[in-house]
Structures are given as structure tokens and as C-alpha cells.
Amino acid sequence: MKKFLFFFFLIFSSTIFSQTKVGGIVVDDSGSPIAFANLVFKNSSEGTITNDNGRFYMESDDTYNTLVVSFIGYETLEIDLSQKVNYNMRIELVESTEQLKEVVVYTGKQSKKNNPAIDILKKIWAKKRENGVRKFKQYKYDKYEKIEFDLNTIDSNVIKSKLFKGLEFVFDDLDTSRITGKTYLPLFLNENFSKVYGDNVLKKEKEDVLGNKNSGFQGNQAITAFVEDLYSDYDIYNNYLKFFDKSFTSPLSKTGVDTYNYVLSDSTFIDDKWCYNIIYYPRRKNELTFKGDFWVNDTTFAIKKINLQVTKSANINWVKEIYIEQDFDVVNDSIFLLKRDYMLSDFSFSKKEKSRGVYGKRTTVYDNYEFNLPRGEAFYKQVADPYDPRVFNRDSVFWKNARLERLSEDESGIFKLLDTLKTVPKFKTYYNIVSVLGSxxxxxxxxxxxxxxxxxxxxxxxxxxxxxxxxxxxxxxxxxxxxxxxxxxxxxxxxxxxxxxxxxxxxxxxxxxxxxxxxxxxxxxxxxxxxxxxxxxxxxxxxxxxxxxxxxxxxxxxxxxxxxxxxxxxxxxxxxxxxxxxxxxxxxxxxxxxxxxxxxxxxxxxxxxxxxxxxxxxxxxxxxxxxxxxxxxxxxxxxxxxxxxxxxxxxxxxxxxxxxxxxxxxxxxxxxxxxxxxxxxxxxxxxxxxxxxxxxxxxxxxxxxxxxxxxxxxxxxxxxxxxxxxxxxxxxxxxxxxxxxxxxxxxxxxxxxxxxxxxxxxxxxxxxxxxxxxxxxxxxxxxxxxxxxxxxxxxxxxxxxxxxxxxxxxxxxxxxxxxxxxxxxxxxxxx
CATH class of the missing domain: 2.40.160.50 (membrane protein fhac: a member of the omp85/tpsb transporter family)
Known part of the structure; x- marks a missing residue:
């Protein structure tokens, strides 16, 4: 039933908070799209990479006046942003003809030898087990997670369609994705707050769920099970990252040099730490790979920031986009701990640019780390009841303190919207039909x-x-x-x-x-x-x-x-x-x-x-x-x-x-x-x-x-x-x-x-x-x-x-x- 209800979302497939938005296509002088070109707001670490078709979209909460566009073998281009919102941009890059001393210009597939990016990558492999909570005997932290599903690519044709006749009120609250630039309608939101305890000596870990709040289809365990399976935990330092029952090669994998091209692009201070920026993109099409970039510290070789975007040519069905961001905080001057993990999936029957579908978004925030407080083996054997009714009935005061990241205005409105939808006979009919097909x-x-x-x-x-x-x-x-x-x-x-x-x-x-x-x-x-x-x-x-x-x-x-x-x-x-x-x-x-x-x-x-x-x-x-x-x-x-x-x-x-x-x-x-x-x-x-x-x-x-x-x-x-x-x-x-x-x-x-x-x-x-x-x-x-x-x-x-x-x-x-x-x-x- 999980998959039937998932495809129900696909079938039934604005407020602006950010200050700068850009979107468009990057091409060469012959008009051919340039895949994996790098775009960044000048004097920032906020950037993105064009997709297989040369298209991009990016937004920021801050205001920027210049967009920097670059790609290996082409002249770097700086574009003045005359307004806060710049859509349908067509950016043409010119091949580089200037030969600089002591600079190697990489084009196409990158060499595995004498590549400074790969030298840095090898140091990441050597240090990866010395980062994060593994550095301590015991650890504890707070974990807040919200999972959201939204209908996307909402336009006038959708709003006026017979399918939504009598349901037009749901379109009163629309938002725009900062990743894809598409207008979307929130439909489902689940919040979860827990405390995680671990002991690296005893090799024990447990998670006590203290609060769970569900909007939408909270009575349907099939949807909940699908969401749980969809967003399983992962570690970017592992060789393979598992999503949708498939193993994607991690860009930090030891096998990555055979799968990705790596380019050392930039270096700068981030939170008072000198970091290198490495761009990566796949060597071959149709494999389960990512494209993106990451920032890595120059002494601990721990990841400070990373983004991963699945290429459109990847052999995966019903998923048009997968985008992941992870940010790490520095504690004790040298320990990098995961602070925020964001994942967006764009589910759709088609991978065409304008096809409609459903966003699945998971945001996990980690805070209040504590270390080296032993609790004993008996503590880890005492497991809290995850179905305690109190967990599902926390008041607004609890959630105000538990949310490590506040809800947007539209996210807050999901609870009221779904309560209203359940009273509409037409929506109940749609839901009942799909429930019958699924169960x-x-x-x-x-x-x-x-x-x-x-x-x-x-x-x-x-x-x-x-x-x-x-x-x-x-x-x-x-x-x-x-x-x-x-x-x-x-x-x-x-x-x-x-x-x-x-x-x-x-x-x-x-x-x-x-x-x-x-x-x-x-x-x-x-x-x-x-x-x-x-x-x-x-x-x-x-x-x-x-x-x-x-x-x-x-x-x-x-x-x-x-x-x-x-x-x-x-x-x-x-x-x-x-x-x-x-x-x-x-x-x-x-x-x-x-x-x-x-x-x-x-x-x-x-x-x-x-x-x-x-x-x-x-x-x-x-x-x-x-x-x-x-x-x-x-x-x-x-x-x-x-x-x-x-x-x-x-x-x-x-x-x-x-x-x-x-x-x-x-x-x-x-x-x-x-x-x-x-x-x-x-x-x-x-x-x-x-x-x-x-x-x-x-x-x-x-x-x-x-x-x-x-x-x-x-x-x-x-x-x-x-x-x-x-x-x-x-x-x-x-x-x-x-x-x-x-x-x-x-x-x-x-x-x-x-x-x-x-x-x-x-x-x-x-x-x-x-x-x-x-x-x-x-x-x-x-x-x-x-x-x-x-x-x-x-x-x-x-x-x-x-x-x-x-x-x-x-x-x-x-x-x-x-x-x-x-x-x-x-x-x-x-x-």
C-alpha cells in the first residue's frame, strides 16, 4: 500500500522569503548547454552546479549583486544582478585561450595523477574516522526532524482543472522552492524530536523519542512507513549512500576516483577555518552518482559543507531530482559535528523539466552536544516506549522549545489546511479510492x-x-x-x-x-x-x-x-x-x-x-x-x-x-x-x-x-x-x-x-x-x-x-x- 499511496501524490500532482533568486541556462558559444558549470554568489560560499541540461536555479536569504559563473576550460564570467529576482537567464561562456604559468587547465575527464583535488581527497579518507562523535568515548545530542510532502509545479492550469474543482482554497498558500524555483503546495508535515545517546566504548546507541507531531495522513501507517523507509539515515563518509533501495557512490568514497572527476576550485575562510572547495561530477552517464561540491578544512580534512545532486541520467525511476545539503559546526576548535542535514526529492512520472510531481523534503537539525558522560550498559537496555500517547500529544510550549529550526509560515499552515481538507467530500473520495487500490x-x-x-x-x-x-x-x-x-x-x-x-x-x-x-x-x-x-x-x-x-x-x-x-x-x-x-x-x-x-x-x-x-x-x-x-x-x-x-x-x-x-x-x-x-x-x-x-x-x-x-x-x-x-x-x-x-x-x-x-x-x-x-x-x-x-x-x-x-x-x-x-x-x- 505504501507505493500506491506514494503514486497517489504523483497523480495529484507566492510567498517569497529569500532576497536573491537566479535561474536559467549556461551554454557555450555554439549554444550547446554546459553541464556541471559552477555558479556562486560573489564573496560567498553559496553556490550550485548546472544540471545535465545546463539549467540551474539558486536562491539566498541574503542580497547579492554579482553572480560568478565558471567551468573548466572556459573564461570565468561575472554577471551583475540588476534585481533581486533574475529568471530565464541565458549565460554564454567563452573558451579560455589564456595560458597561465604553473596552472594546469583541466577539461572533460580529469586526470587521476597530479590532481591536487585527489590529493586532498586521500587525506579525507585517512582522517574520516577521527571526525564527529567518533572522537569521544560517549556522546549525547538533541535531534529535531521534519519531513514534508508538497505538490509542485503549480500553475493556472492545475488550479483551474476539474480535478481541483471545489478545492481551490488549497492554493491560497503557495511557496517557491529555493532549490528548483518551482511553486509548490504543502500537503504533509511530520515533526519529531528526540534525544540520542551513544557510547563508542560499549558500541551502544539509543534514541528516545520525546515528541511526534503529524499533519495530513496521520492515521495511515502505510504512508508513515513509506516516509520512514524513504529517508533512512546515511553518512557521507561511507563509500556508498543508500537511497530508494539503491546504492549511490559517495563523492568521498575511496572508489570515487574511478567514478567522479574532481577539480580544486577555490579556497577561503568559512567560520574562521581555511577551507578548500572541490567540485565533482560523474565520469559516465546512467550510473548512480551525484554532482556538486564540498568545502573541506585544510588541517583536520573534515567536511565543512557539502551538497549532492543526483544526475538526471542516473538509472532511477519516478525521481527527477535528489538534492542534499549538509553543514557542520566546529567545536573545541577542531571537531566538526553535523549541524544540519537537508534532503529534497522531486518525485515525478517524467524527468522533463516542466513535469509536475511531489517534493519530499527532510530537514534534520542537531544541537546541544555533550561528551564523555558514561551512563553504563543498563542505561542502553532501557528503551522508551515510542508509542506512549504523551509523545503524540505534546503542547505548543513543548514544540516551541523542541524546534531547533522554526517552521515557515506555510509549514505552520499545513495543520489547518489538512484539517479543512478532511471535511471536503471530494477530497475524501479521492483519498478513499487510492486507499482501496493500495490496501x-x-x-x-x-x-x-x-x-x-x-x-x-x-x-x-x-x-x-x-x-x-x-x-x-x-x-x-x-x-x-x-x-x-x-x-x-x-x-x-x-x-x-x-x-x-x-x-x-x-x-x-x-x-x-x-x-x-x-x-x-x-x-x-x-x-x-x-x-x-x-x-x-x-x-x-x-x-x-x-x-x-x-x-x-x-x-x-x-x-x-x-x-x-x-x-x-x-x-x-x-x-x-x-x-x-x-x-x-x-x-x-x-x-x-x-x-x-x-x-x-x-x-x-x-x-x-x-x-x-x-x-x-x-x-x-x-x-x-x-x-x-x-x-x-x-x-x-x-x-x-x-x-x-x-x-x-x-x-x-x-x-x-x-x-x-x-x-x-x-x-x-x-x-x-x-x-x-x-x-x-x-x-x-x-x-x-x-x-x-x-x-x-x-x-x-x-x-x-x-x-x-x-x-x-x-x-x-x-x-x-x-x-x-x-x-x-x-x-x-x-x-x-x-x-x-x-x-x-x-x-x-x-x-x-x-x-x-x-x-x-x-x-x-x-x-x-x-x-x-x-x-x-x-x-x-x-x-x-x-x-x-x-x-x-x-x-x-x-x-x-x-x-x-x-x-x-x-x-x-x-x-x-x-x-x-x-x-x-x-x-x-x-x-
Missing amino acids: GYIEIDKWNLDIGDIYSTFGFNDAEGYRLRAGARTYFGQNDTWRLEGYMAYGFRDRKFKHGLSGKFLLDRKTRLILSGGNRRDIEQLGLSLTSTNDVLGRSIASSSLVTVGANDRLTNINLSTLNFEIEPVTNLRFRLGGSFRTLSSALPEAFNLDYLDPTSPTGISSEVKQFDINSTLIYTPGKRTIGYGVERVNINDNHSILLLNYTKGVEGFLESDFDYERLQFSYTQPWQVGGFGRLTSTIELGKTFGEVPLSLLSVVPGNQTLFSIYNTFPNLDFYEFVTDTYATVHLEHNFNGRLFSRIPLLRKLNLREIFGLRGAWGQLSDENIALNSPSNIPLIAPDEQIYWEYSFGIGNIFKILRIDFNFRGNYLDNPDARRFGVTGSFGFKF
């Missing part, structure tokens, strides 16, 4: 009920034919301590009703003790996962896929009842203990039976399994972040590892359960950010079943007969092609994020992304289990002779939403109806 549920407030989810309404499979489904859930708020959910479905071929009912109850918020249970009677494709289904409402895409490869007739009737307790005594460490009772039988016995030898049956064969299991699971997700404190929380990030250990005990005789067995399973999923080479996702799964069990309880190597790319499955395997009681699988998928295609001239402008996948499975099936399942009418084969493997090549970001994978089978080509090659795909909005 899949239709809210009925007067009944505290949601209808849905709408995306499961229609389906098809070989057993049911066409299928209709309708469901609902209780919904009093996003932090409900209990939730009931259920559905009914009907298959037009088998003419049978199906159902599912689930309940979850949060018994203790501190330890997140949850009681859950329910019942489901339905048809399911069990061959898509190595783990038994215990989700009474879950349903795999293979069970209702409209189009499949080959016959999708190996389906199972399932009647499942569960009761579980879950507890999270330590953050991100969960324990689950529960029991389940399943009745399993084939949905299409003629094509796929689940028969097994049964001496107690009159015929010696049974086709139905009744099984009671006791299940215990440990799930560890280090680094996972969530918001909310109800029975269902919202995940913020997906860049965390997942470790799962599962033990299942089948109990024979209880509730007429048929089999006694034990199963042990382990899986480990880890995403790896491989610097500027993209993102690798790896998964290892291991499992073993002790005892004799029928086919319906064995571990099936997950095939995939759908046309969708589904991670952790084998797209060239049919369902139940390999059946095991002992198994090991490995999945590797690497997304290069366009790193390779960006070096191919004909493909560079398409911003395509290359994905490589490699998968393997090994398993065994004991002679006892083969004998037990001998009546089965499908071959029982395990990949025990050699590891089964596949590989794939994928192209992502086609039209910005489509990914296509070309999948190849590596071996076992003699299996019945073995598929050597297949094509799968997926859709999605990805940055």
Missing part, C-alpha cells in the same frame, strides 16, 4: 469493517474452474489489539463453497504475546513451498492463476484448523508454538491422487490423510523495522536478513491423526548490497523428515507453472516433479541495477536493469517412503543423483514497470515433459 480493502467506518481483499475476488484453476471470493475483516484502527477476518468462495466447476476464518488477539503489548487461530476449507496448490501451510487465510498464486504452463491439476483439498501462541521477548526475535489439524485429499484424483498403503483400510489403500501436528518456530529478523503496536504491524524496510528454524512433531492417534513423524527445517535469507554493483539476494533452505509419511506430508521441491517470476521457486519445474524427505536448496538472485547496460551506448538511454539468477536443489526420498506411496499415480523422483540446477537472465525496468526473466533448465532433461526453457515476468513500481 485492497473497502472501508465501512460505521460498521468498523473492511470488505476485501478485492484482488482475490476472481480466480481460476483446473479443479474449481472459475472462482469468486468475497471477504471482510474487523477494523477499528491501525493499532487494533484484535482482528477477525474471513471469506467465502465458490467454484463454478465443482459447485462447492469454500471458507476461511481467522482471529488474532494481542494479549501483551510489551512482549507481543499473540494468540491466533482459525479454520480454512479450500483448494490449495501445496507444491509451491517446502513448508506446510499453517496460514488459514493464505492462498498461493498458483492456486488461482488464470494462465499456467501445462496442466495445473495437482491440487489438494485442505481442511485446516490451527491454534498458535507467538511471543517476541527481544526485538526481532519471535517464538511461535501451536498445533494444527489437517485433512488432505486430492482435488482431482484421476490426474493426481494422494493414495498410500494403509493396512487398516478394507482395500489396503487410503486416499485421505488426517494429521495433527505440534509446531514450534523461531524467527530472527535482525535489522527489521516496523511501525505500530497493534496485533498487525507495518514493515518499514526489506533489507534485513531472515533466519527461520522450525520443528514439527506429528502425533499419531490424537484426534484420529494418522502418522507419527518429526520434521526439522532451517532457512536463511540475506540481502547483500554489493556496493555500486547492485543487490544480491540469497536463500538457503535445509530440511529432513524423520519417519514414514504419505505424499501429502512430504517436502516438495517448489516448482512454478505460472507465468509470474516468484522468488524461491524453480520456474522450469512442474508441481510435484521432485518429492523429498531430505532436501537442501539454494537461490541466488543479483540485480545489477543497470550497471552493465549503462556501458552499452544503444541501451544506455533505456535505463534497463539486468538480473541474473542461479538456483539449485538436492534431495533424497527413502525406500520406505517410496514403498508407502507406491499407489500414487505420479512419478516419485528426488534429485539425489546430482544437484538439480537452473539459471536465468532477466531484464527489468521495461517501461519502468515490467520485468521479464528467461529461465533455463540445467539438467534432468530426461524427466517426463521436462521444460528446458521458460519465460516469466512481473509488474511493479520500483525506484
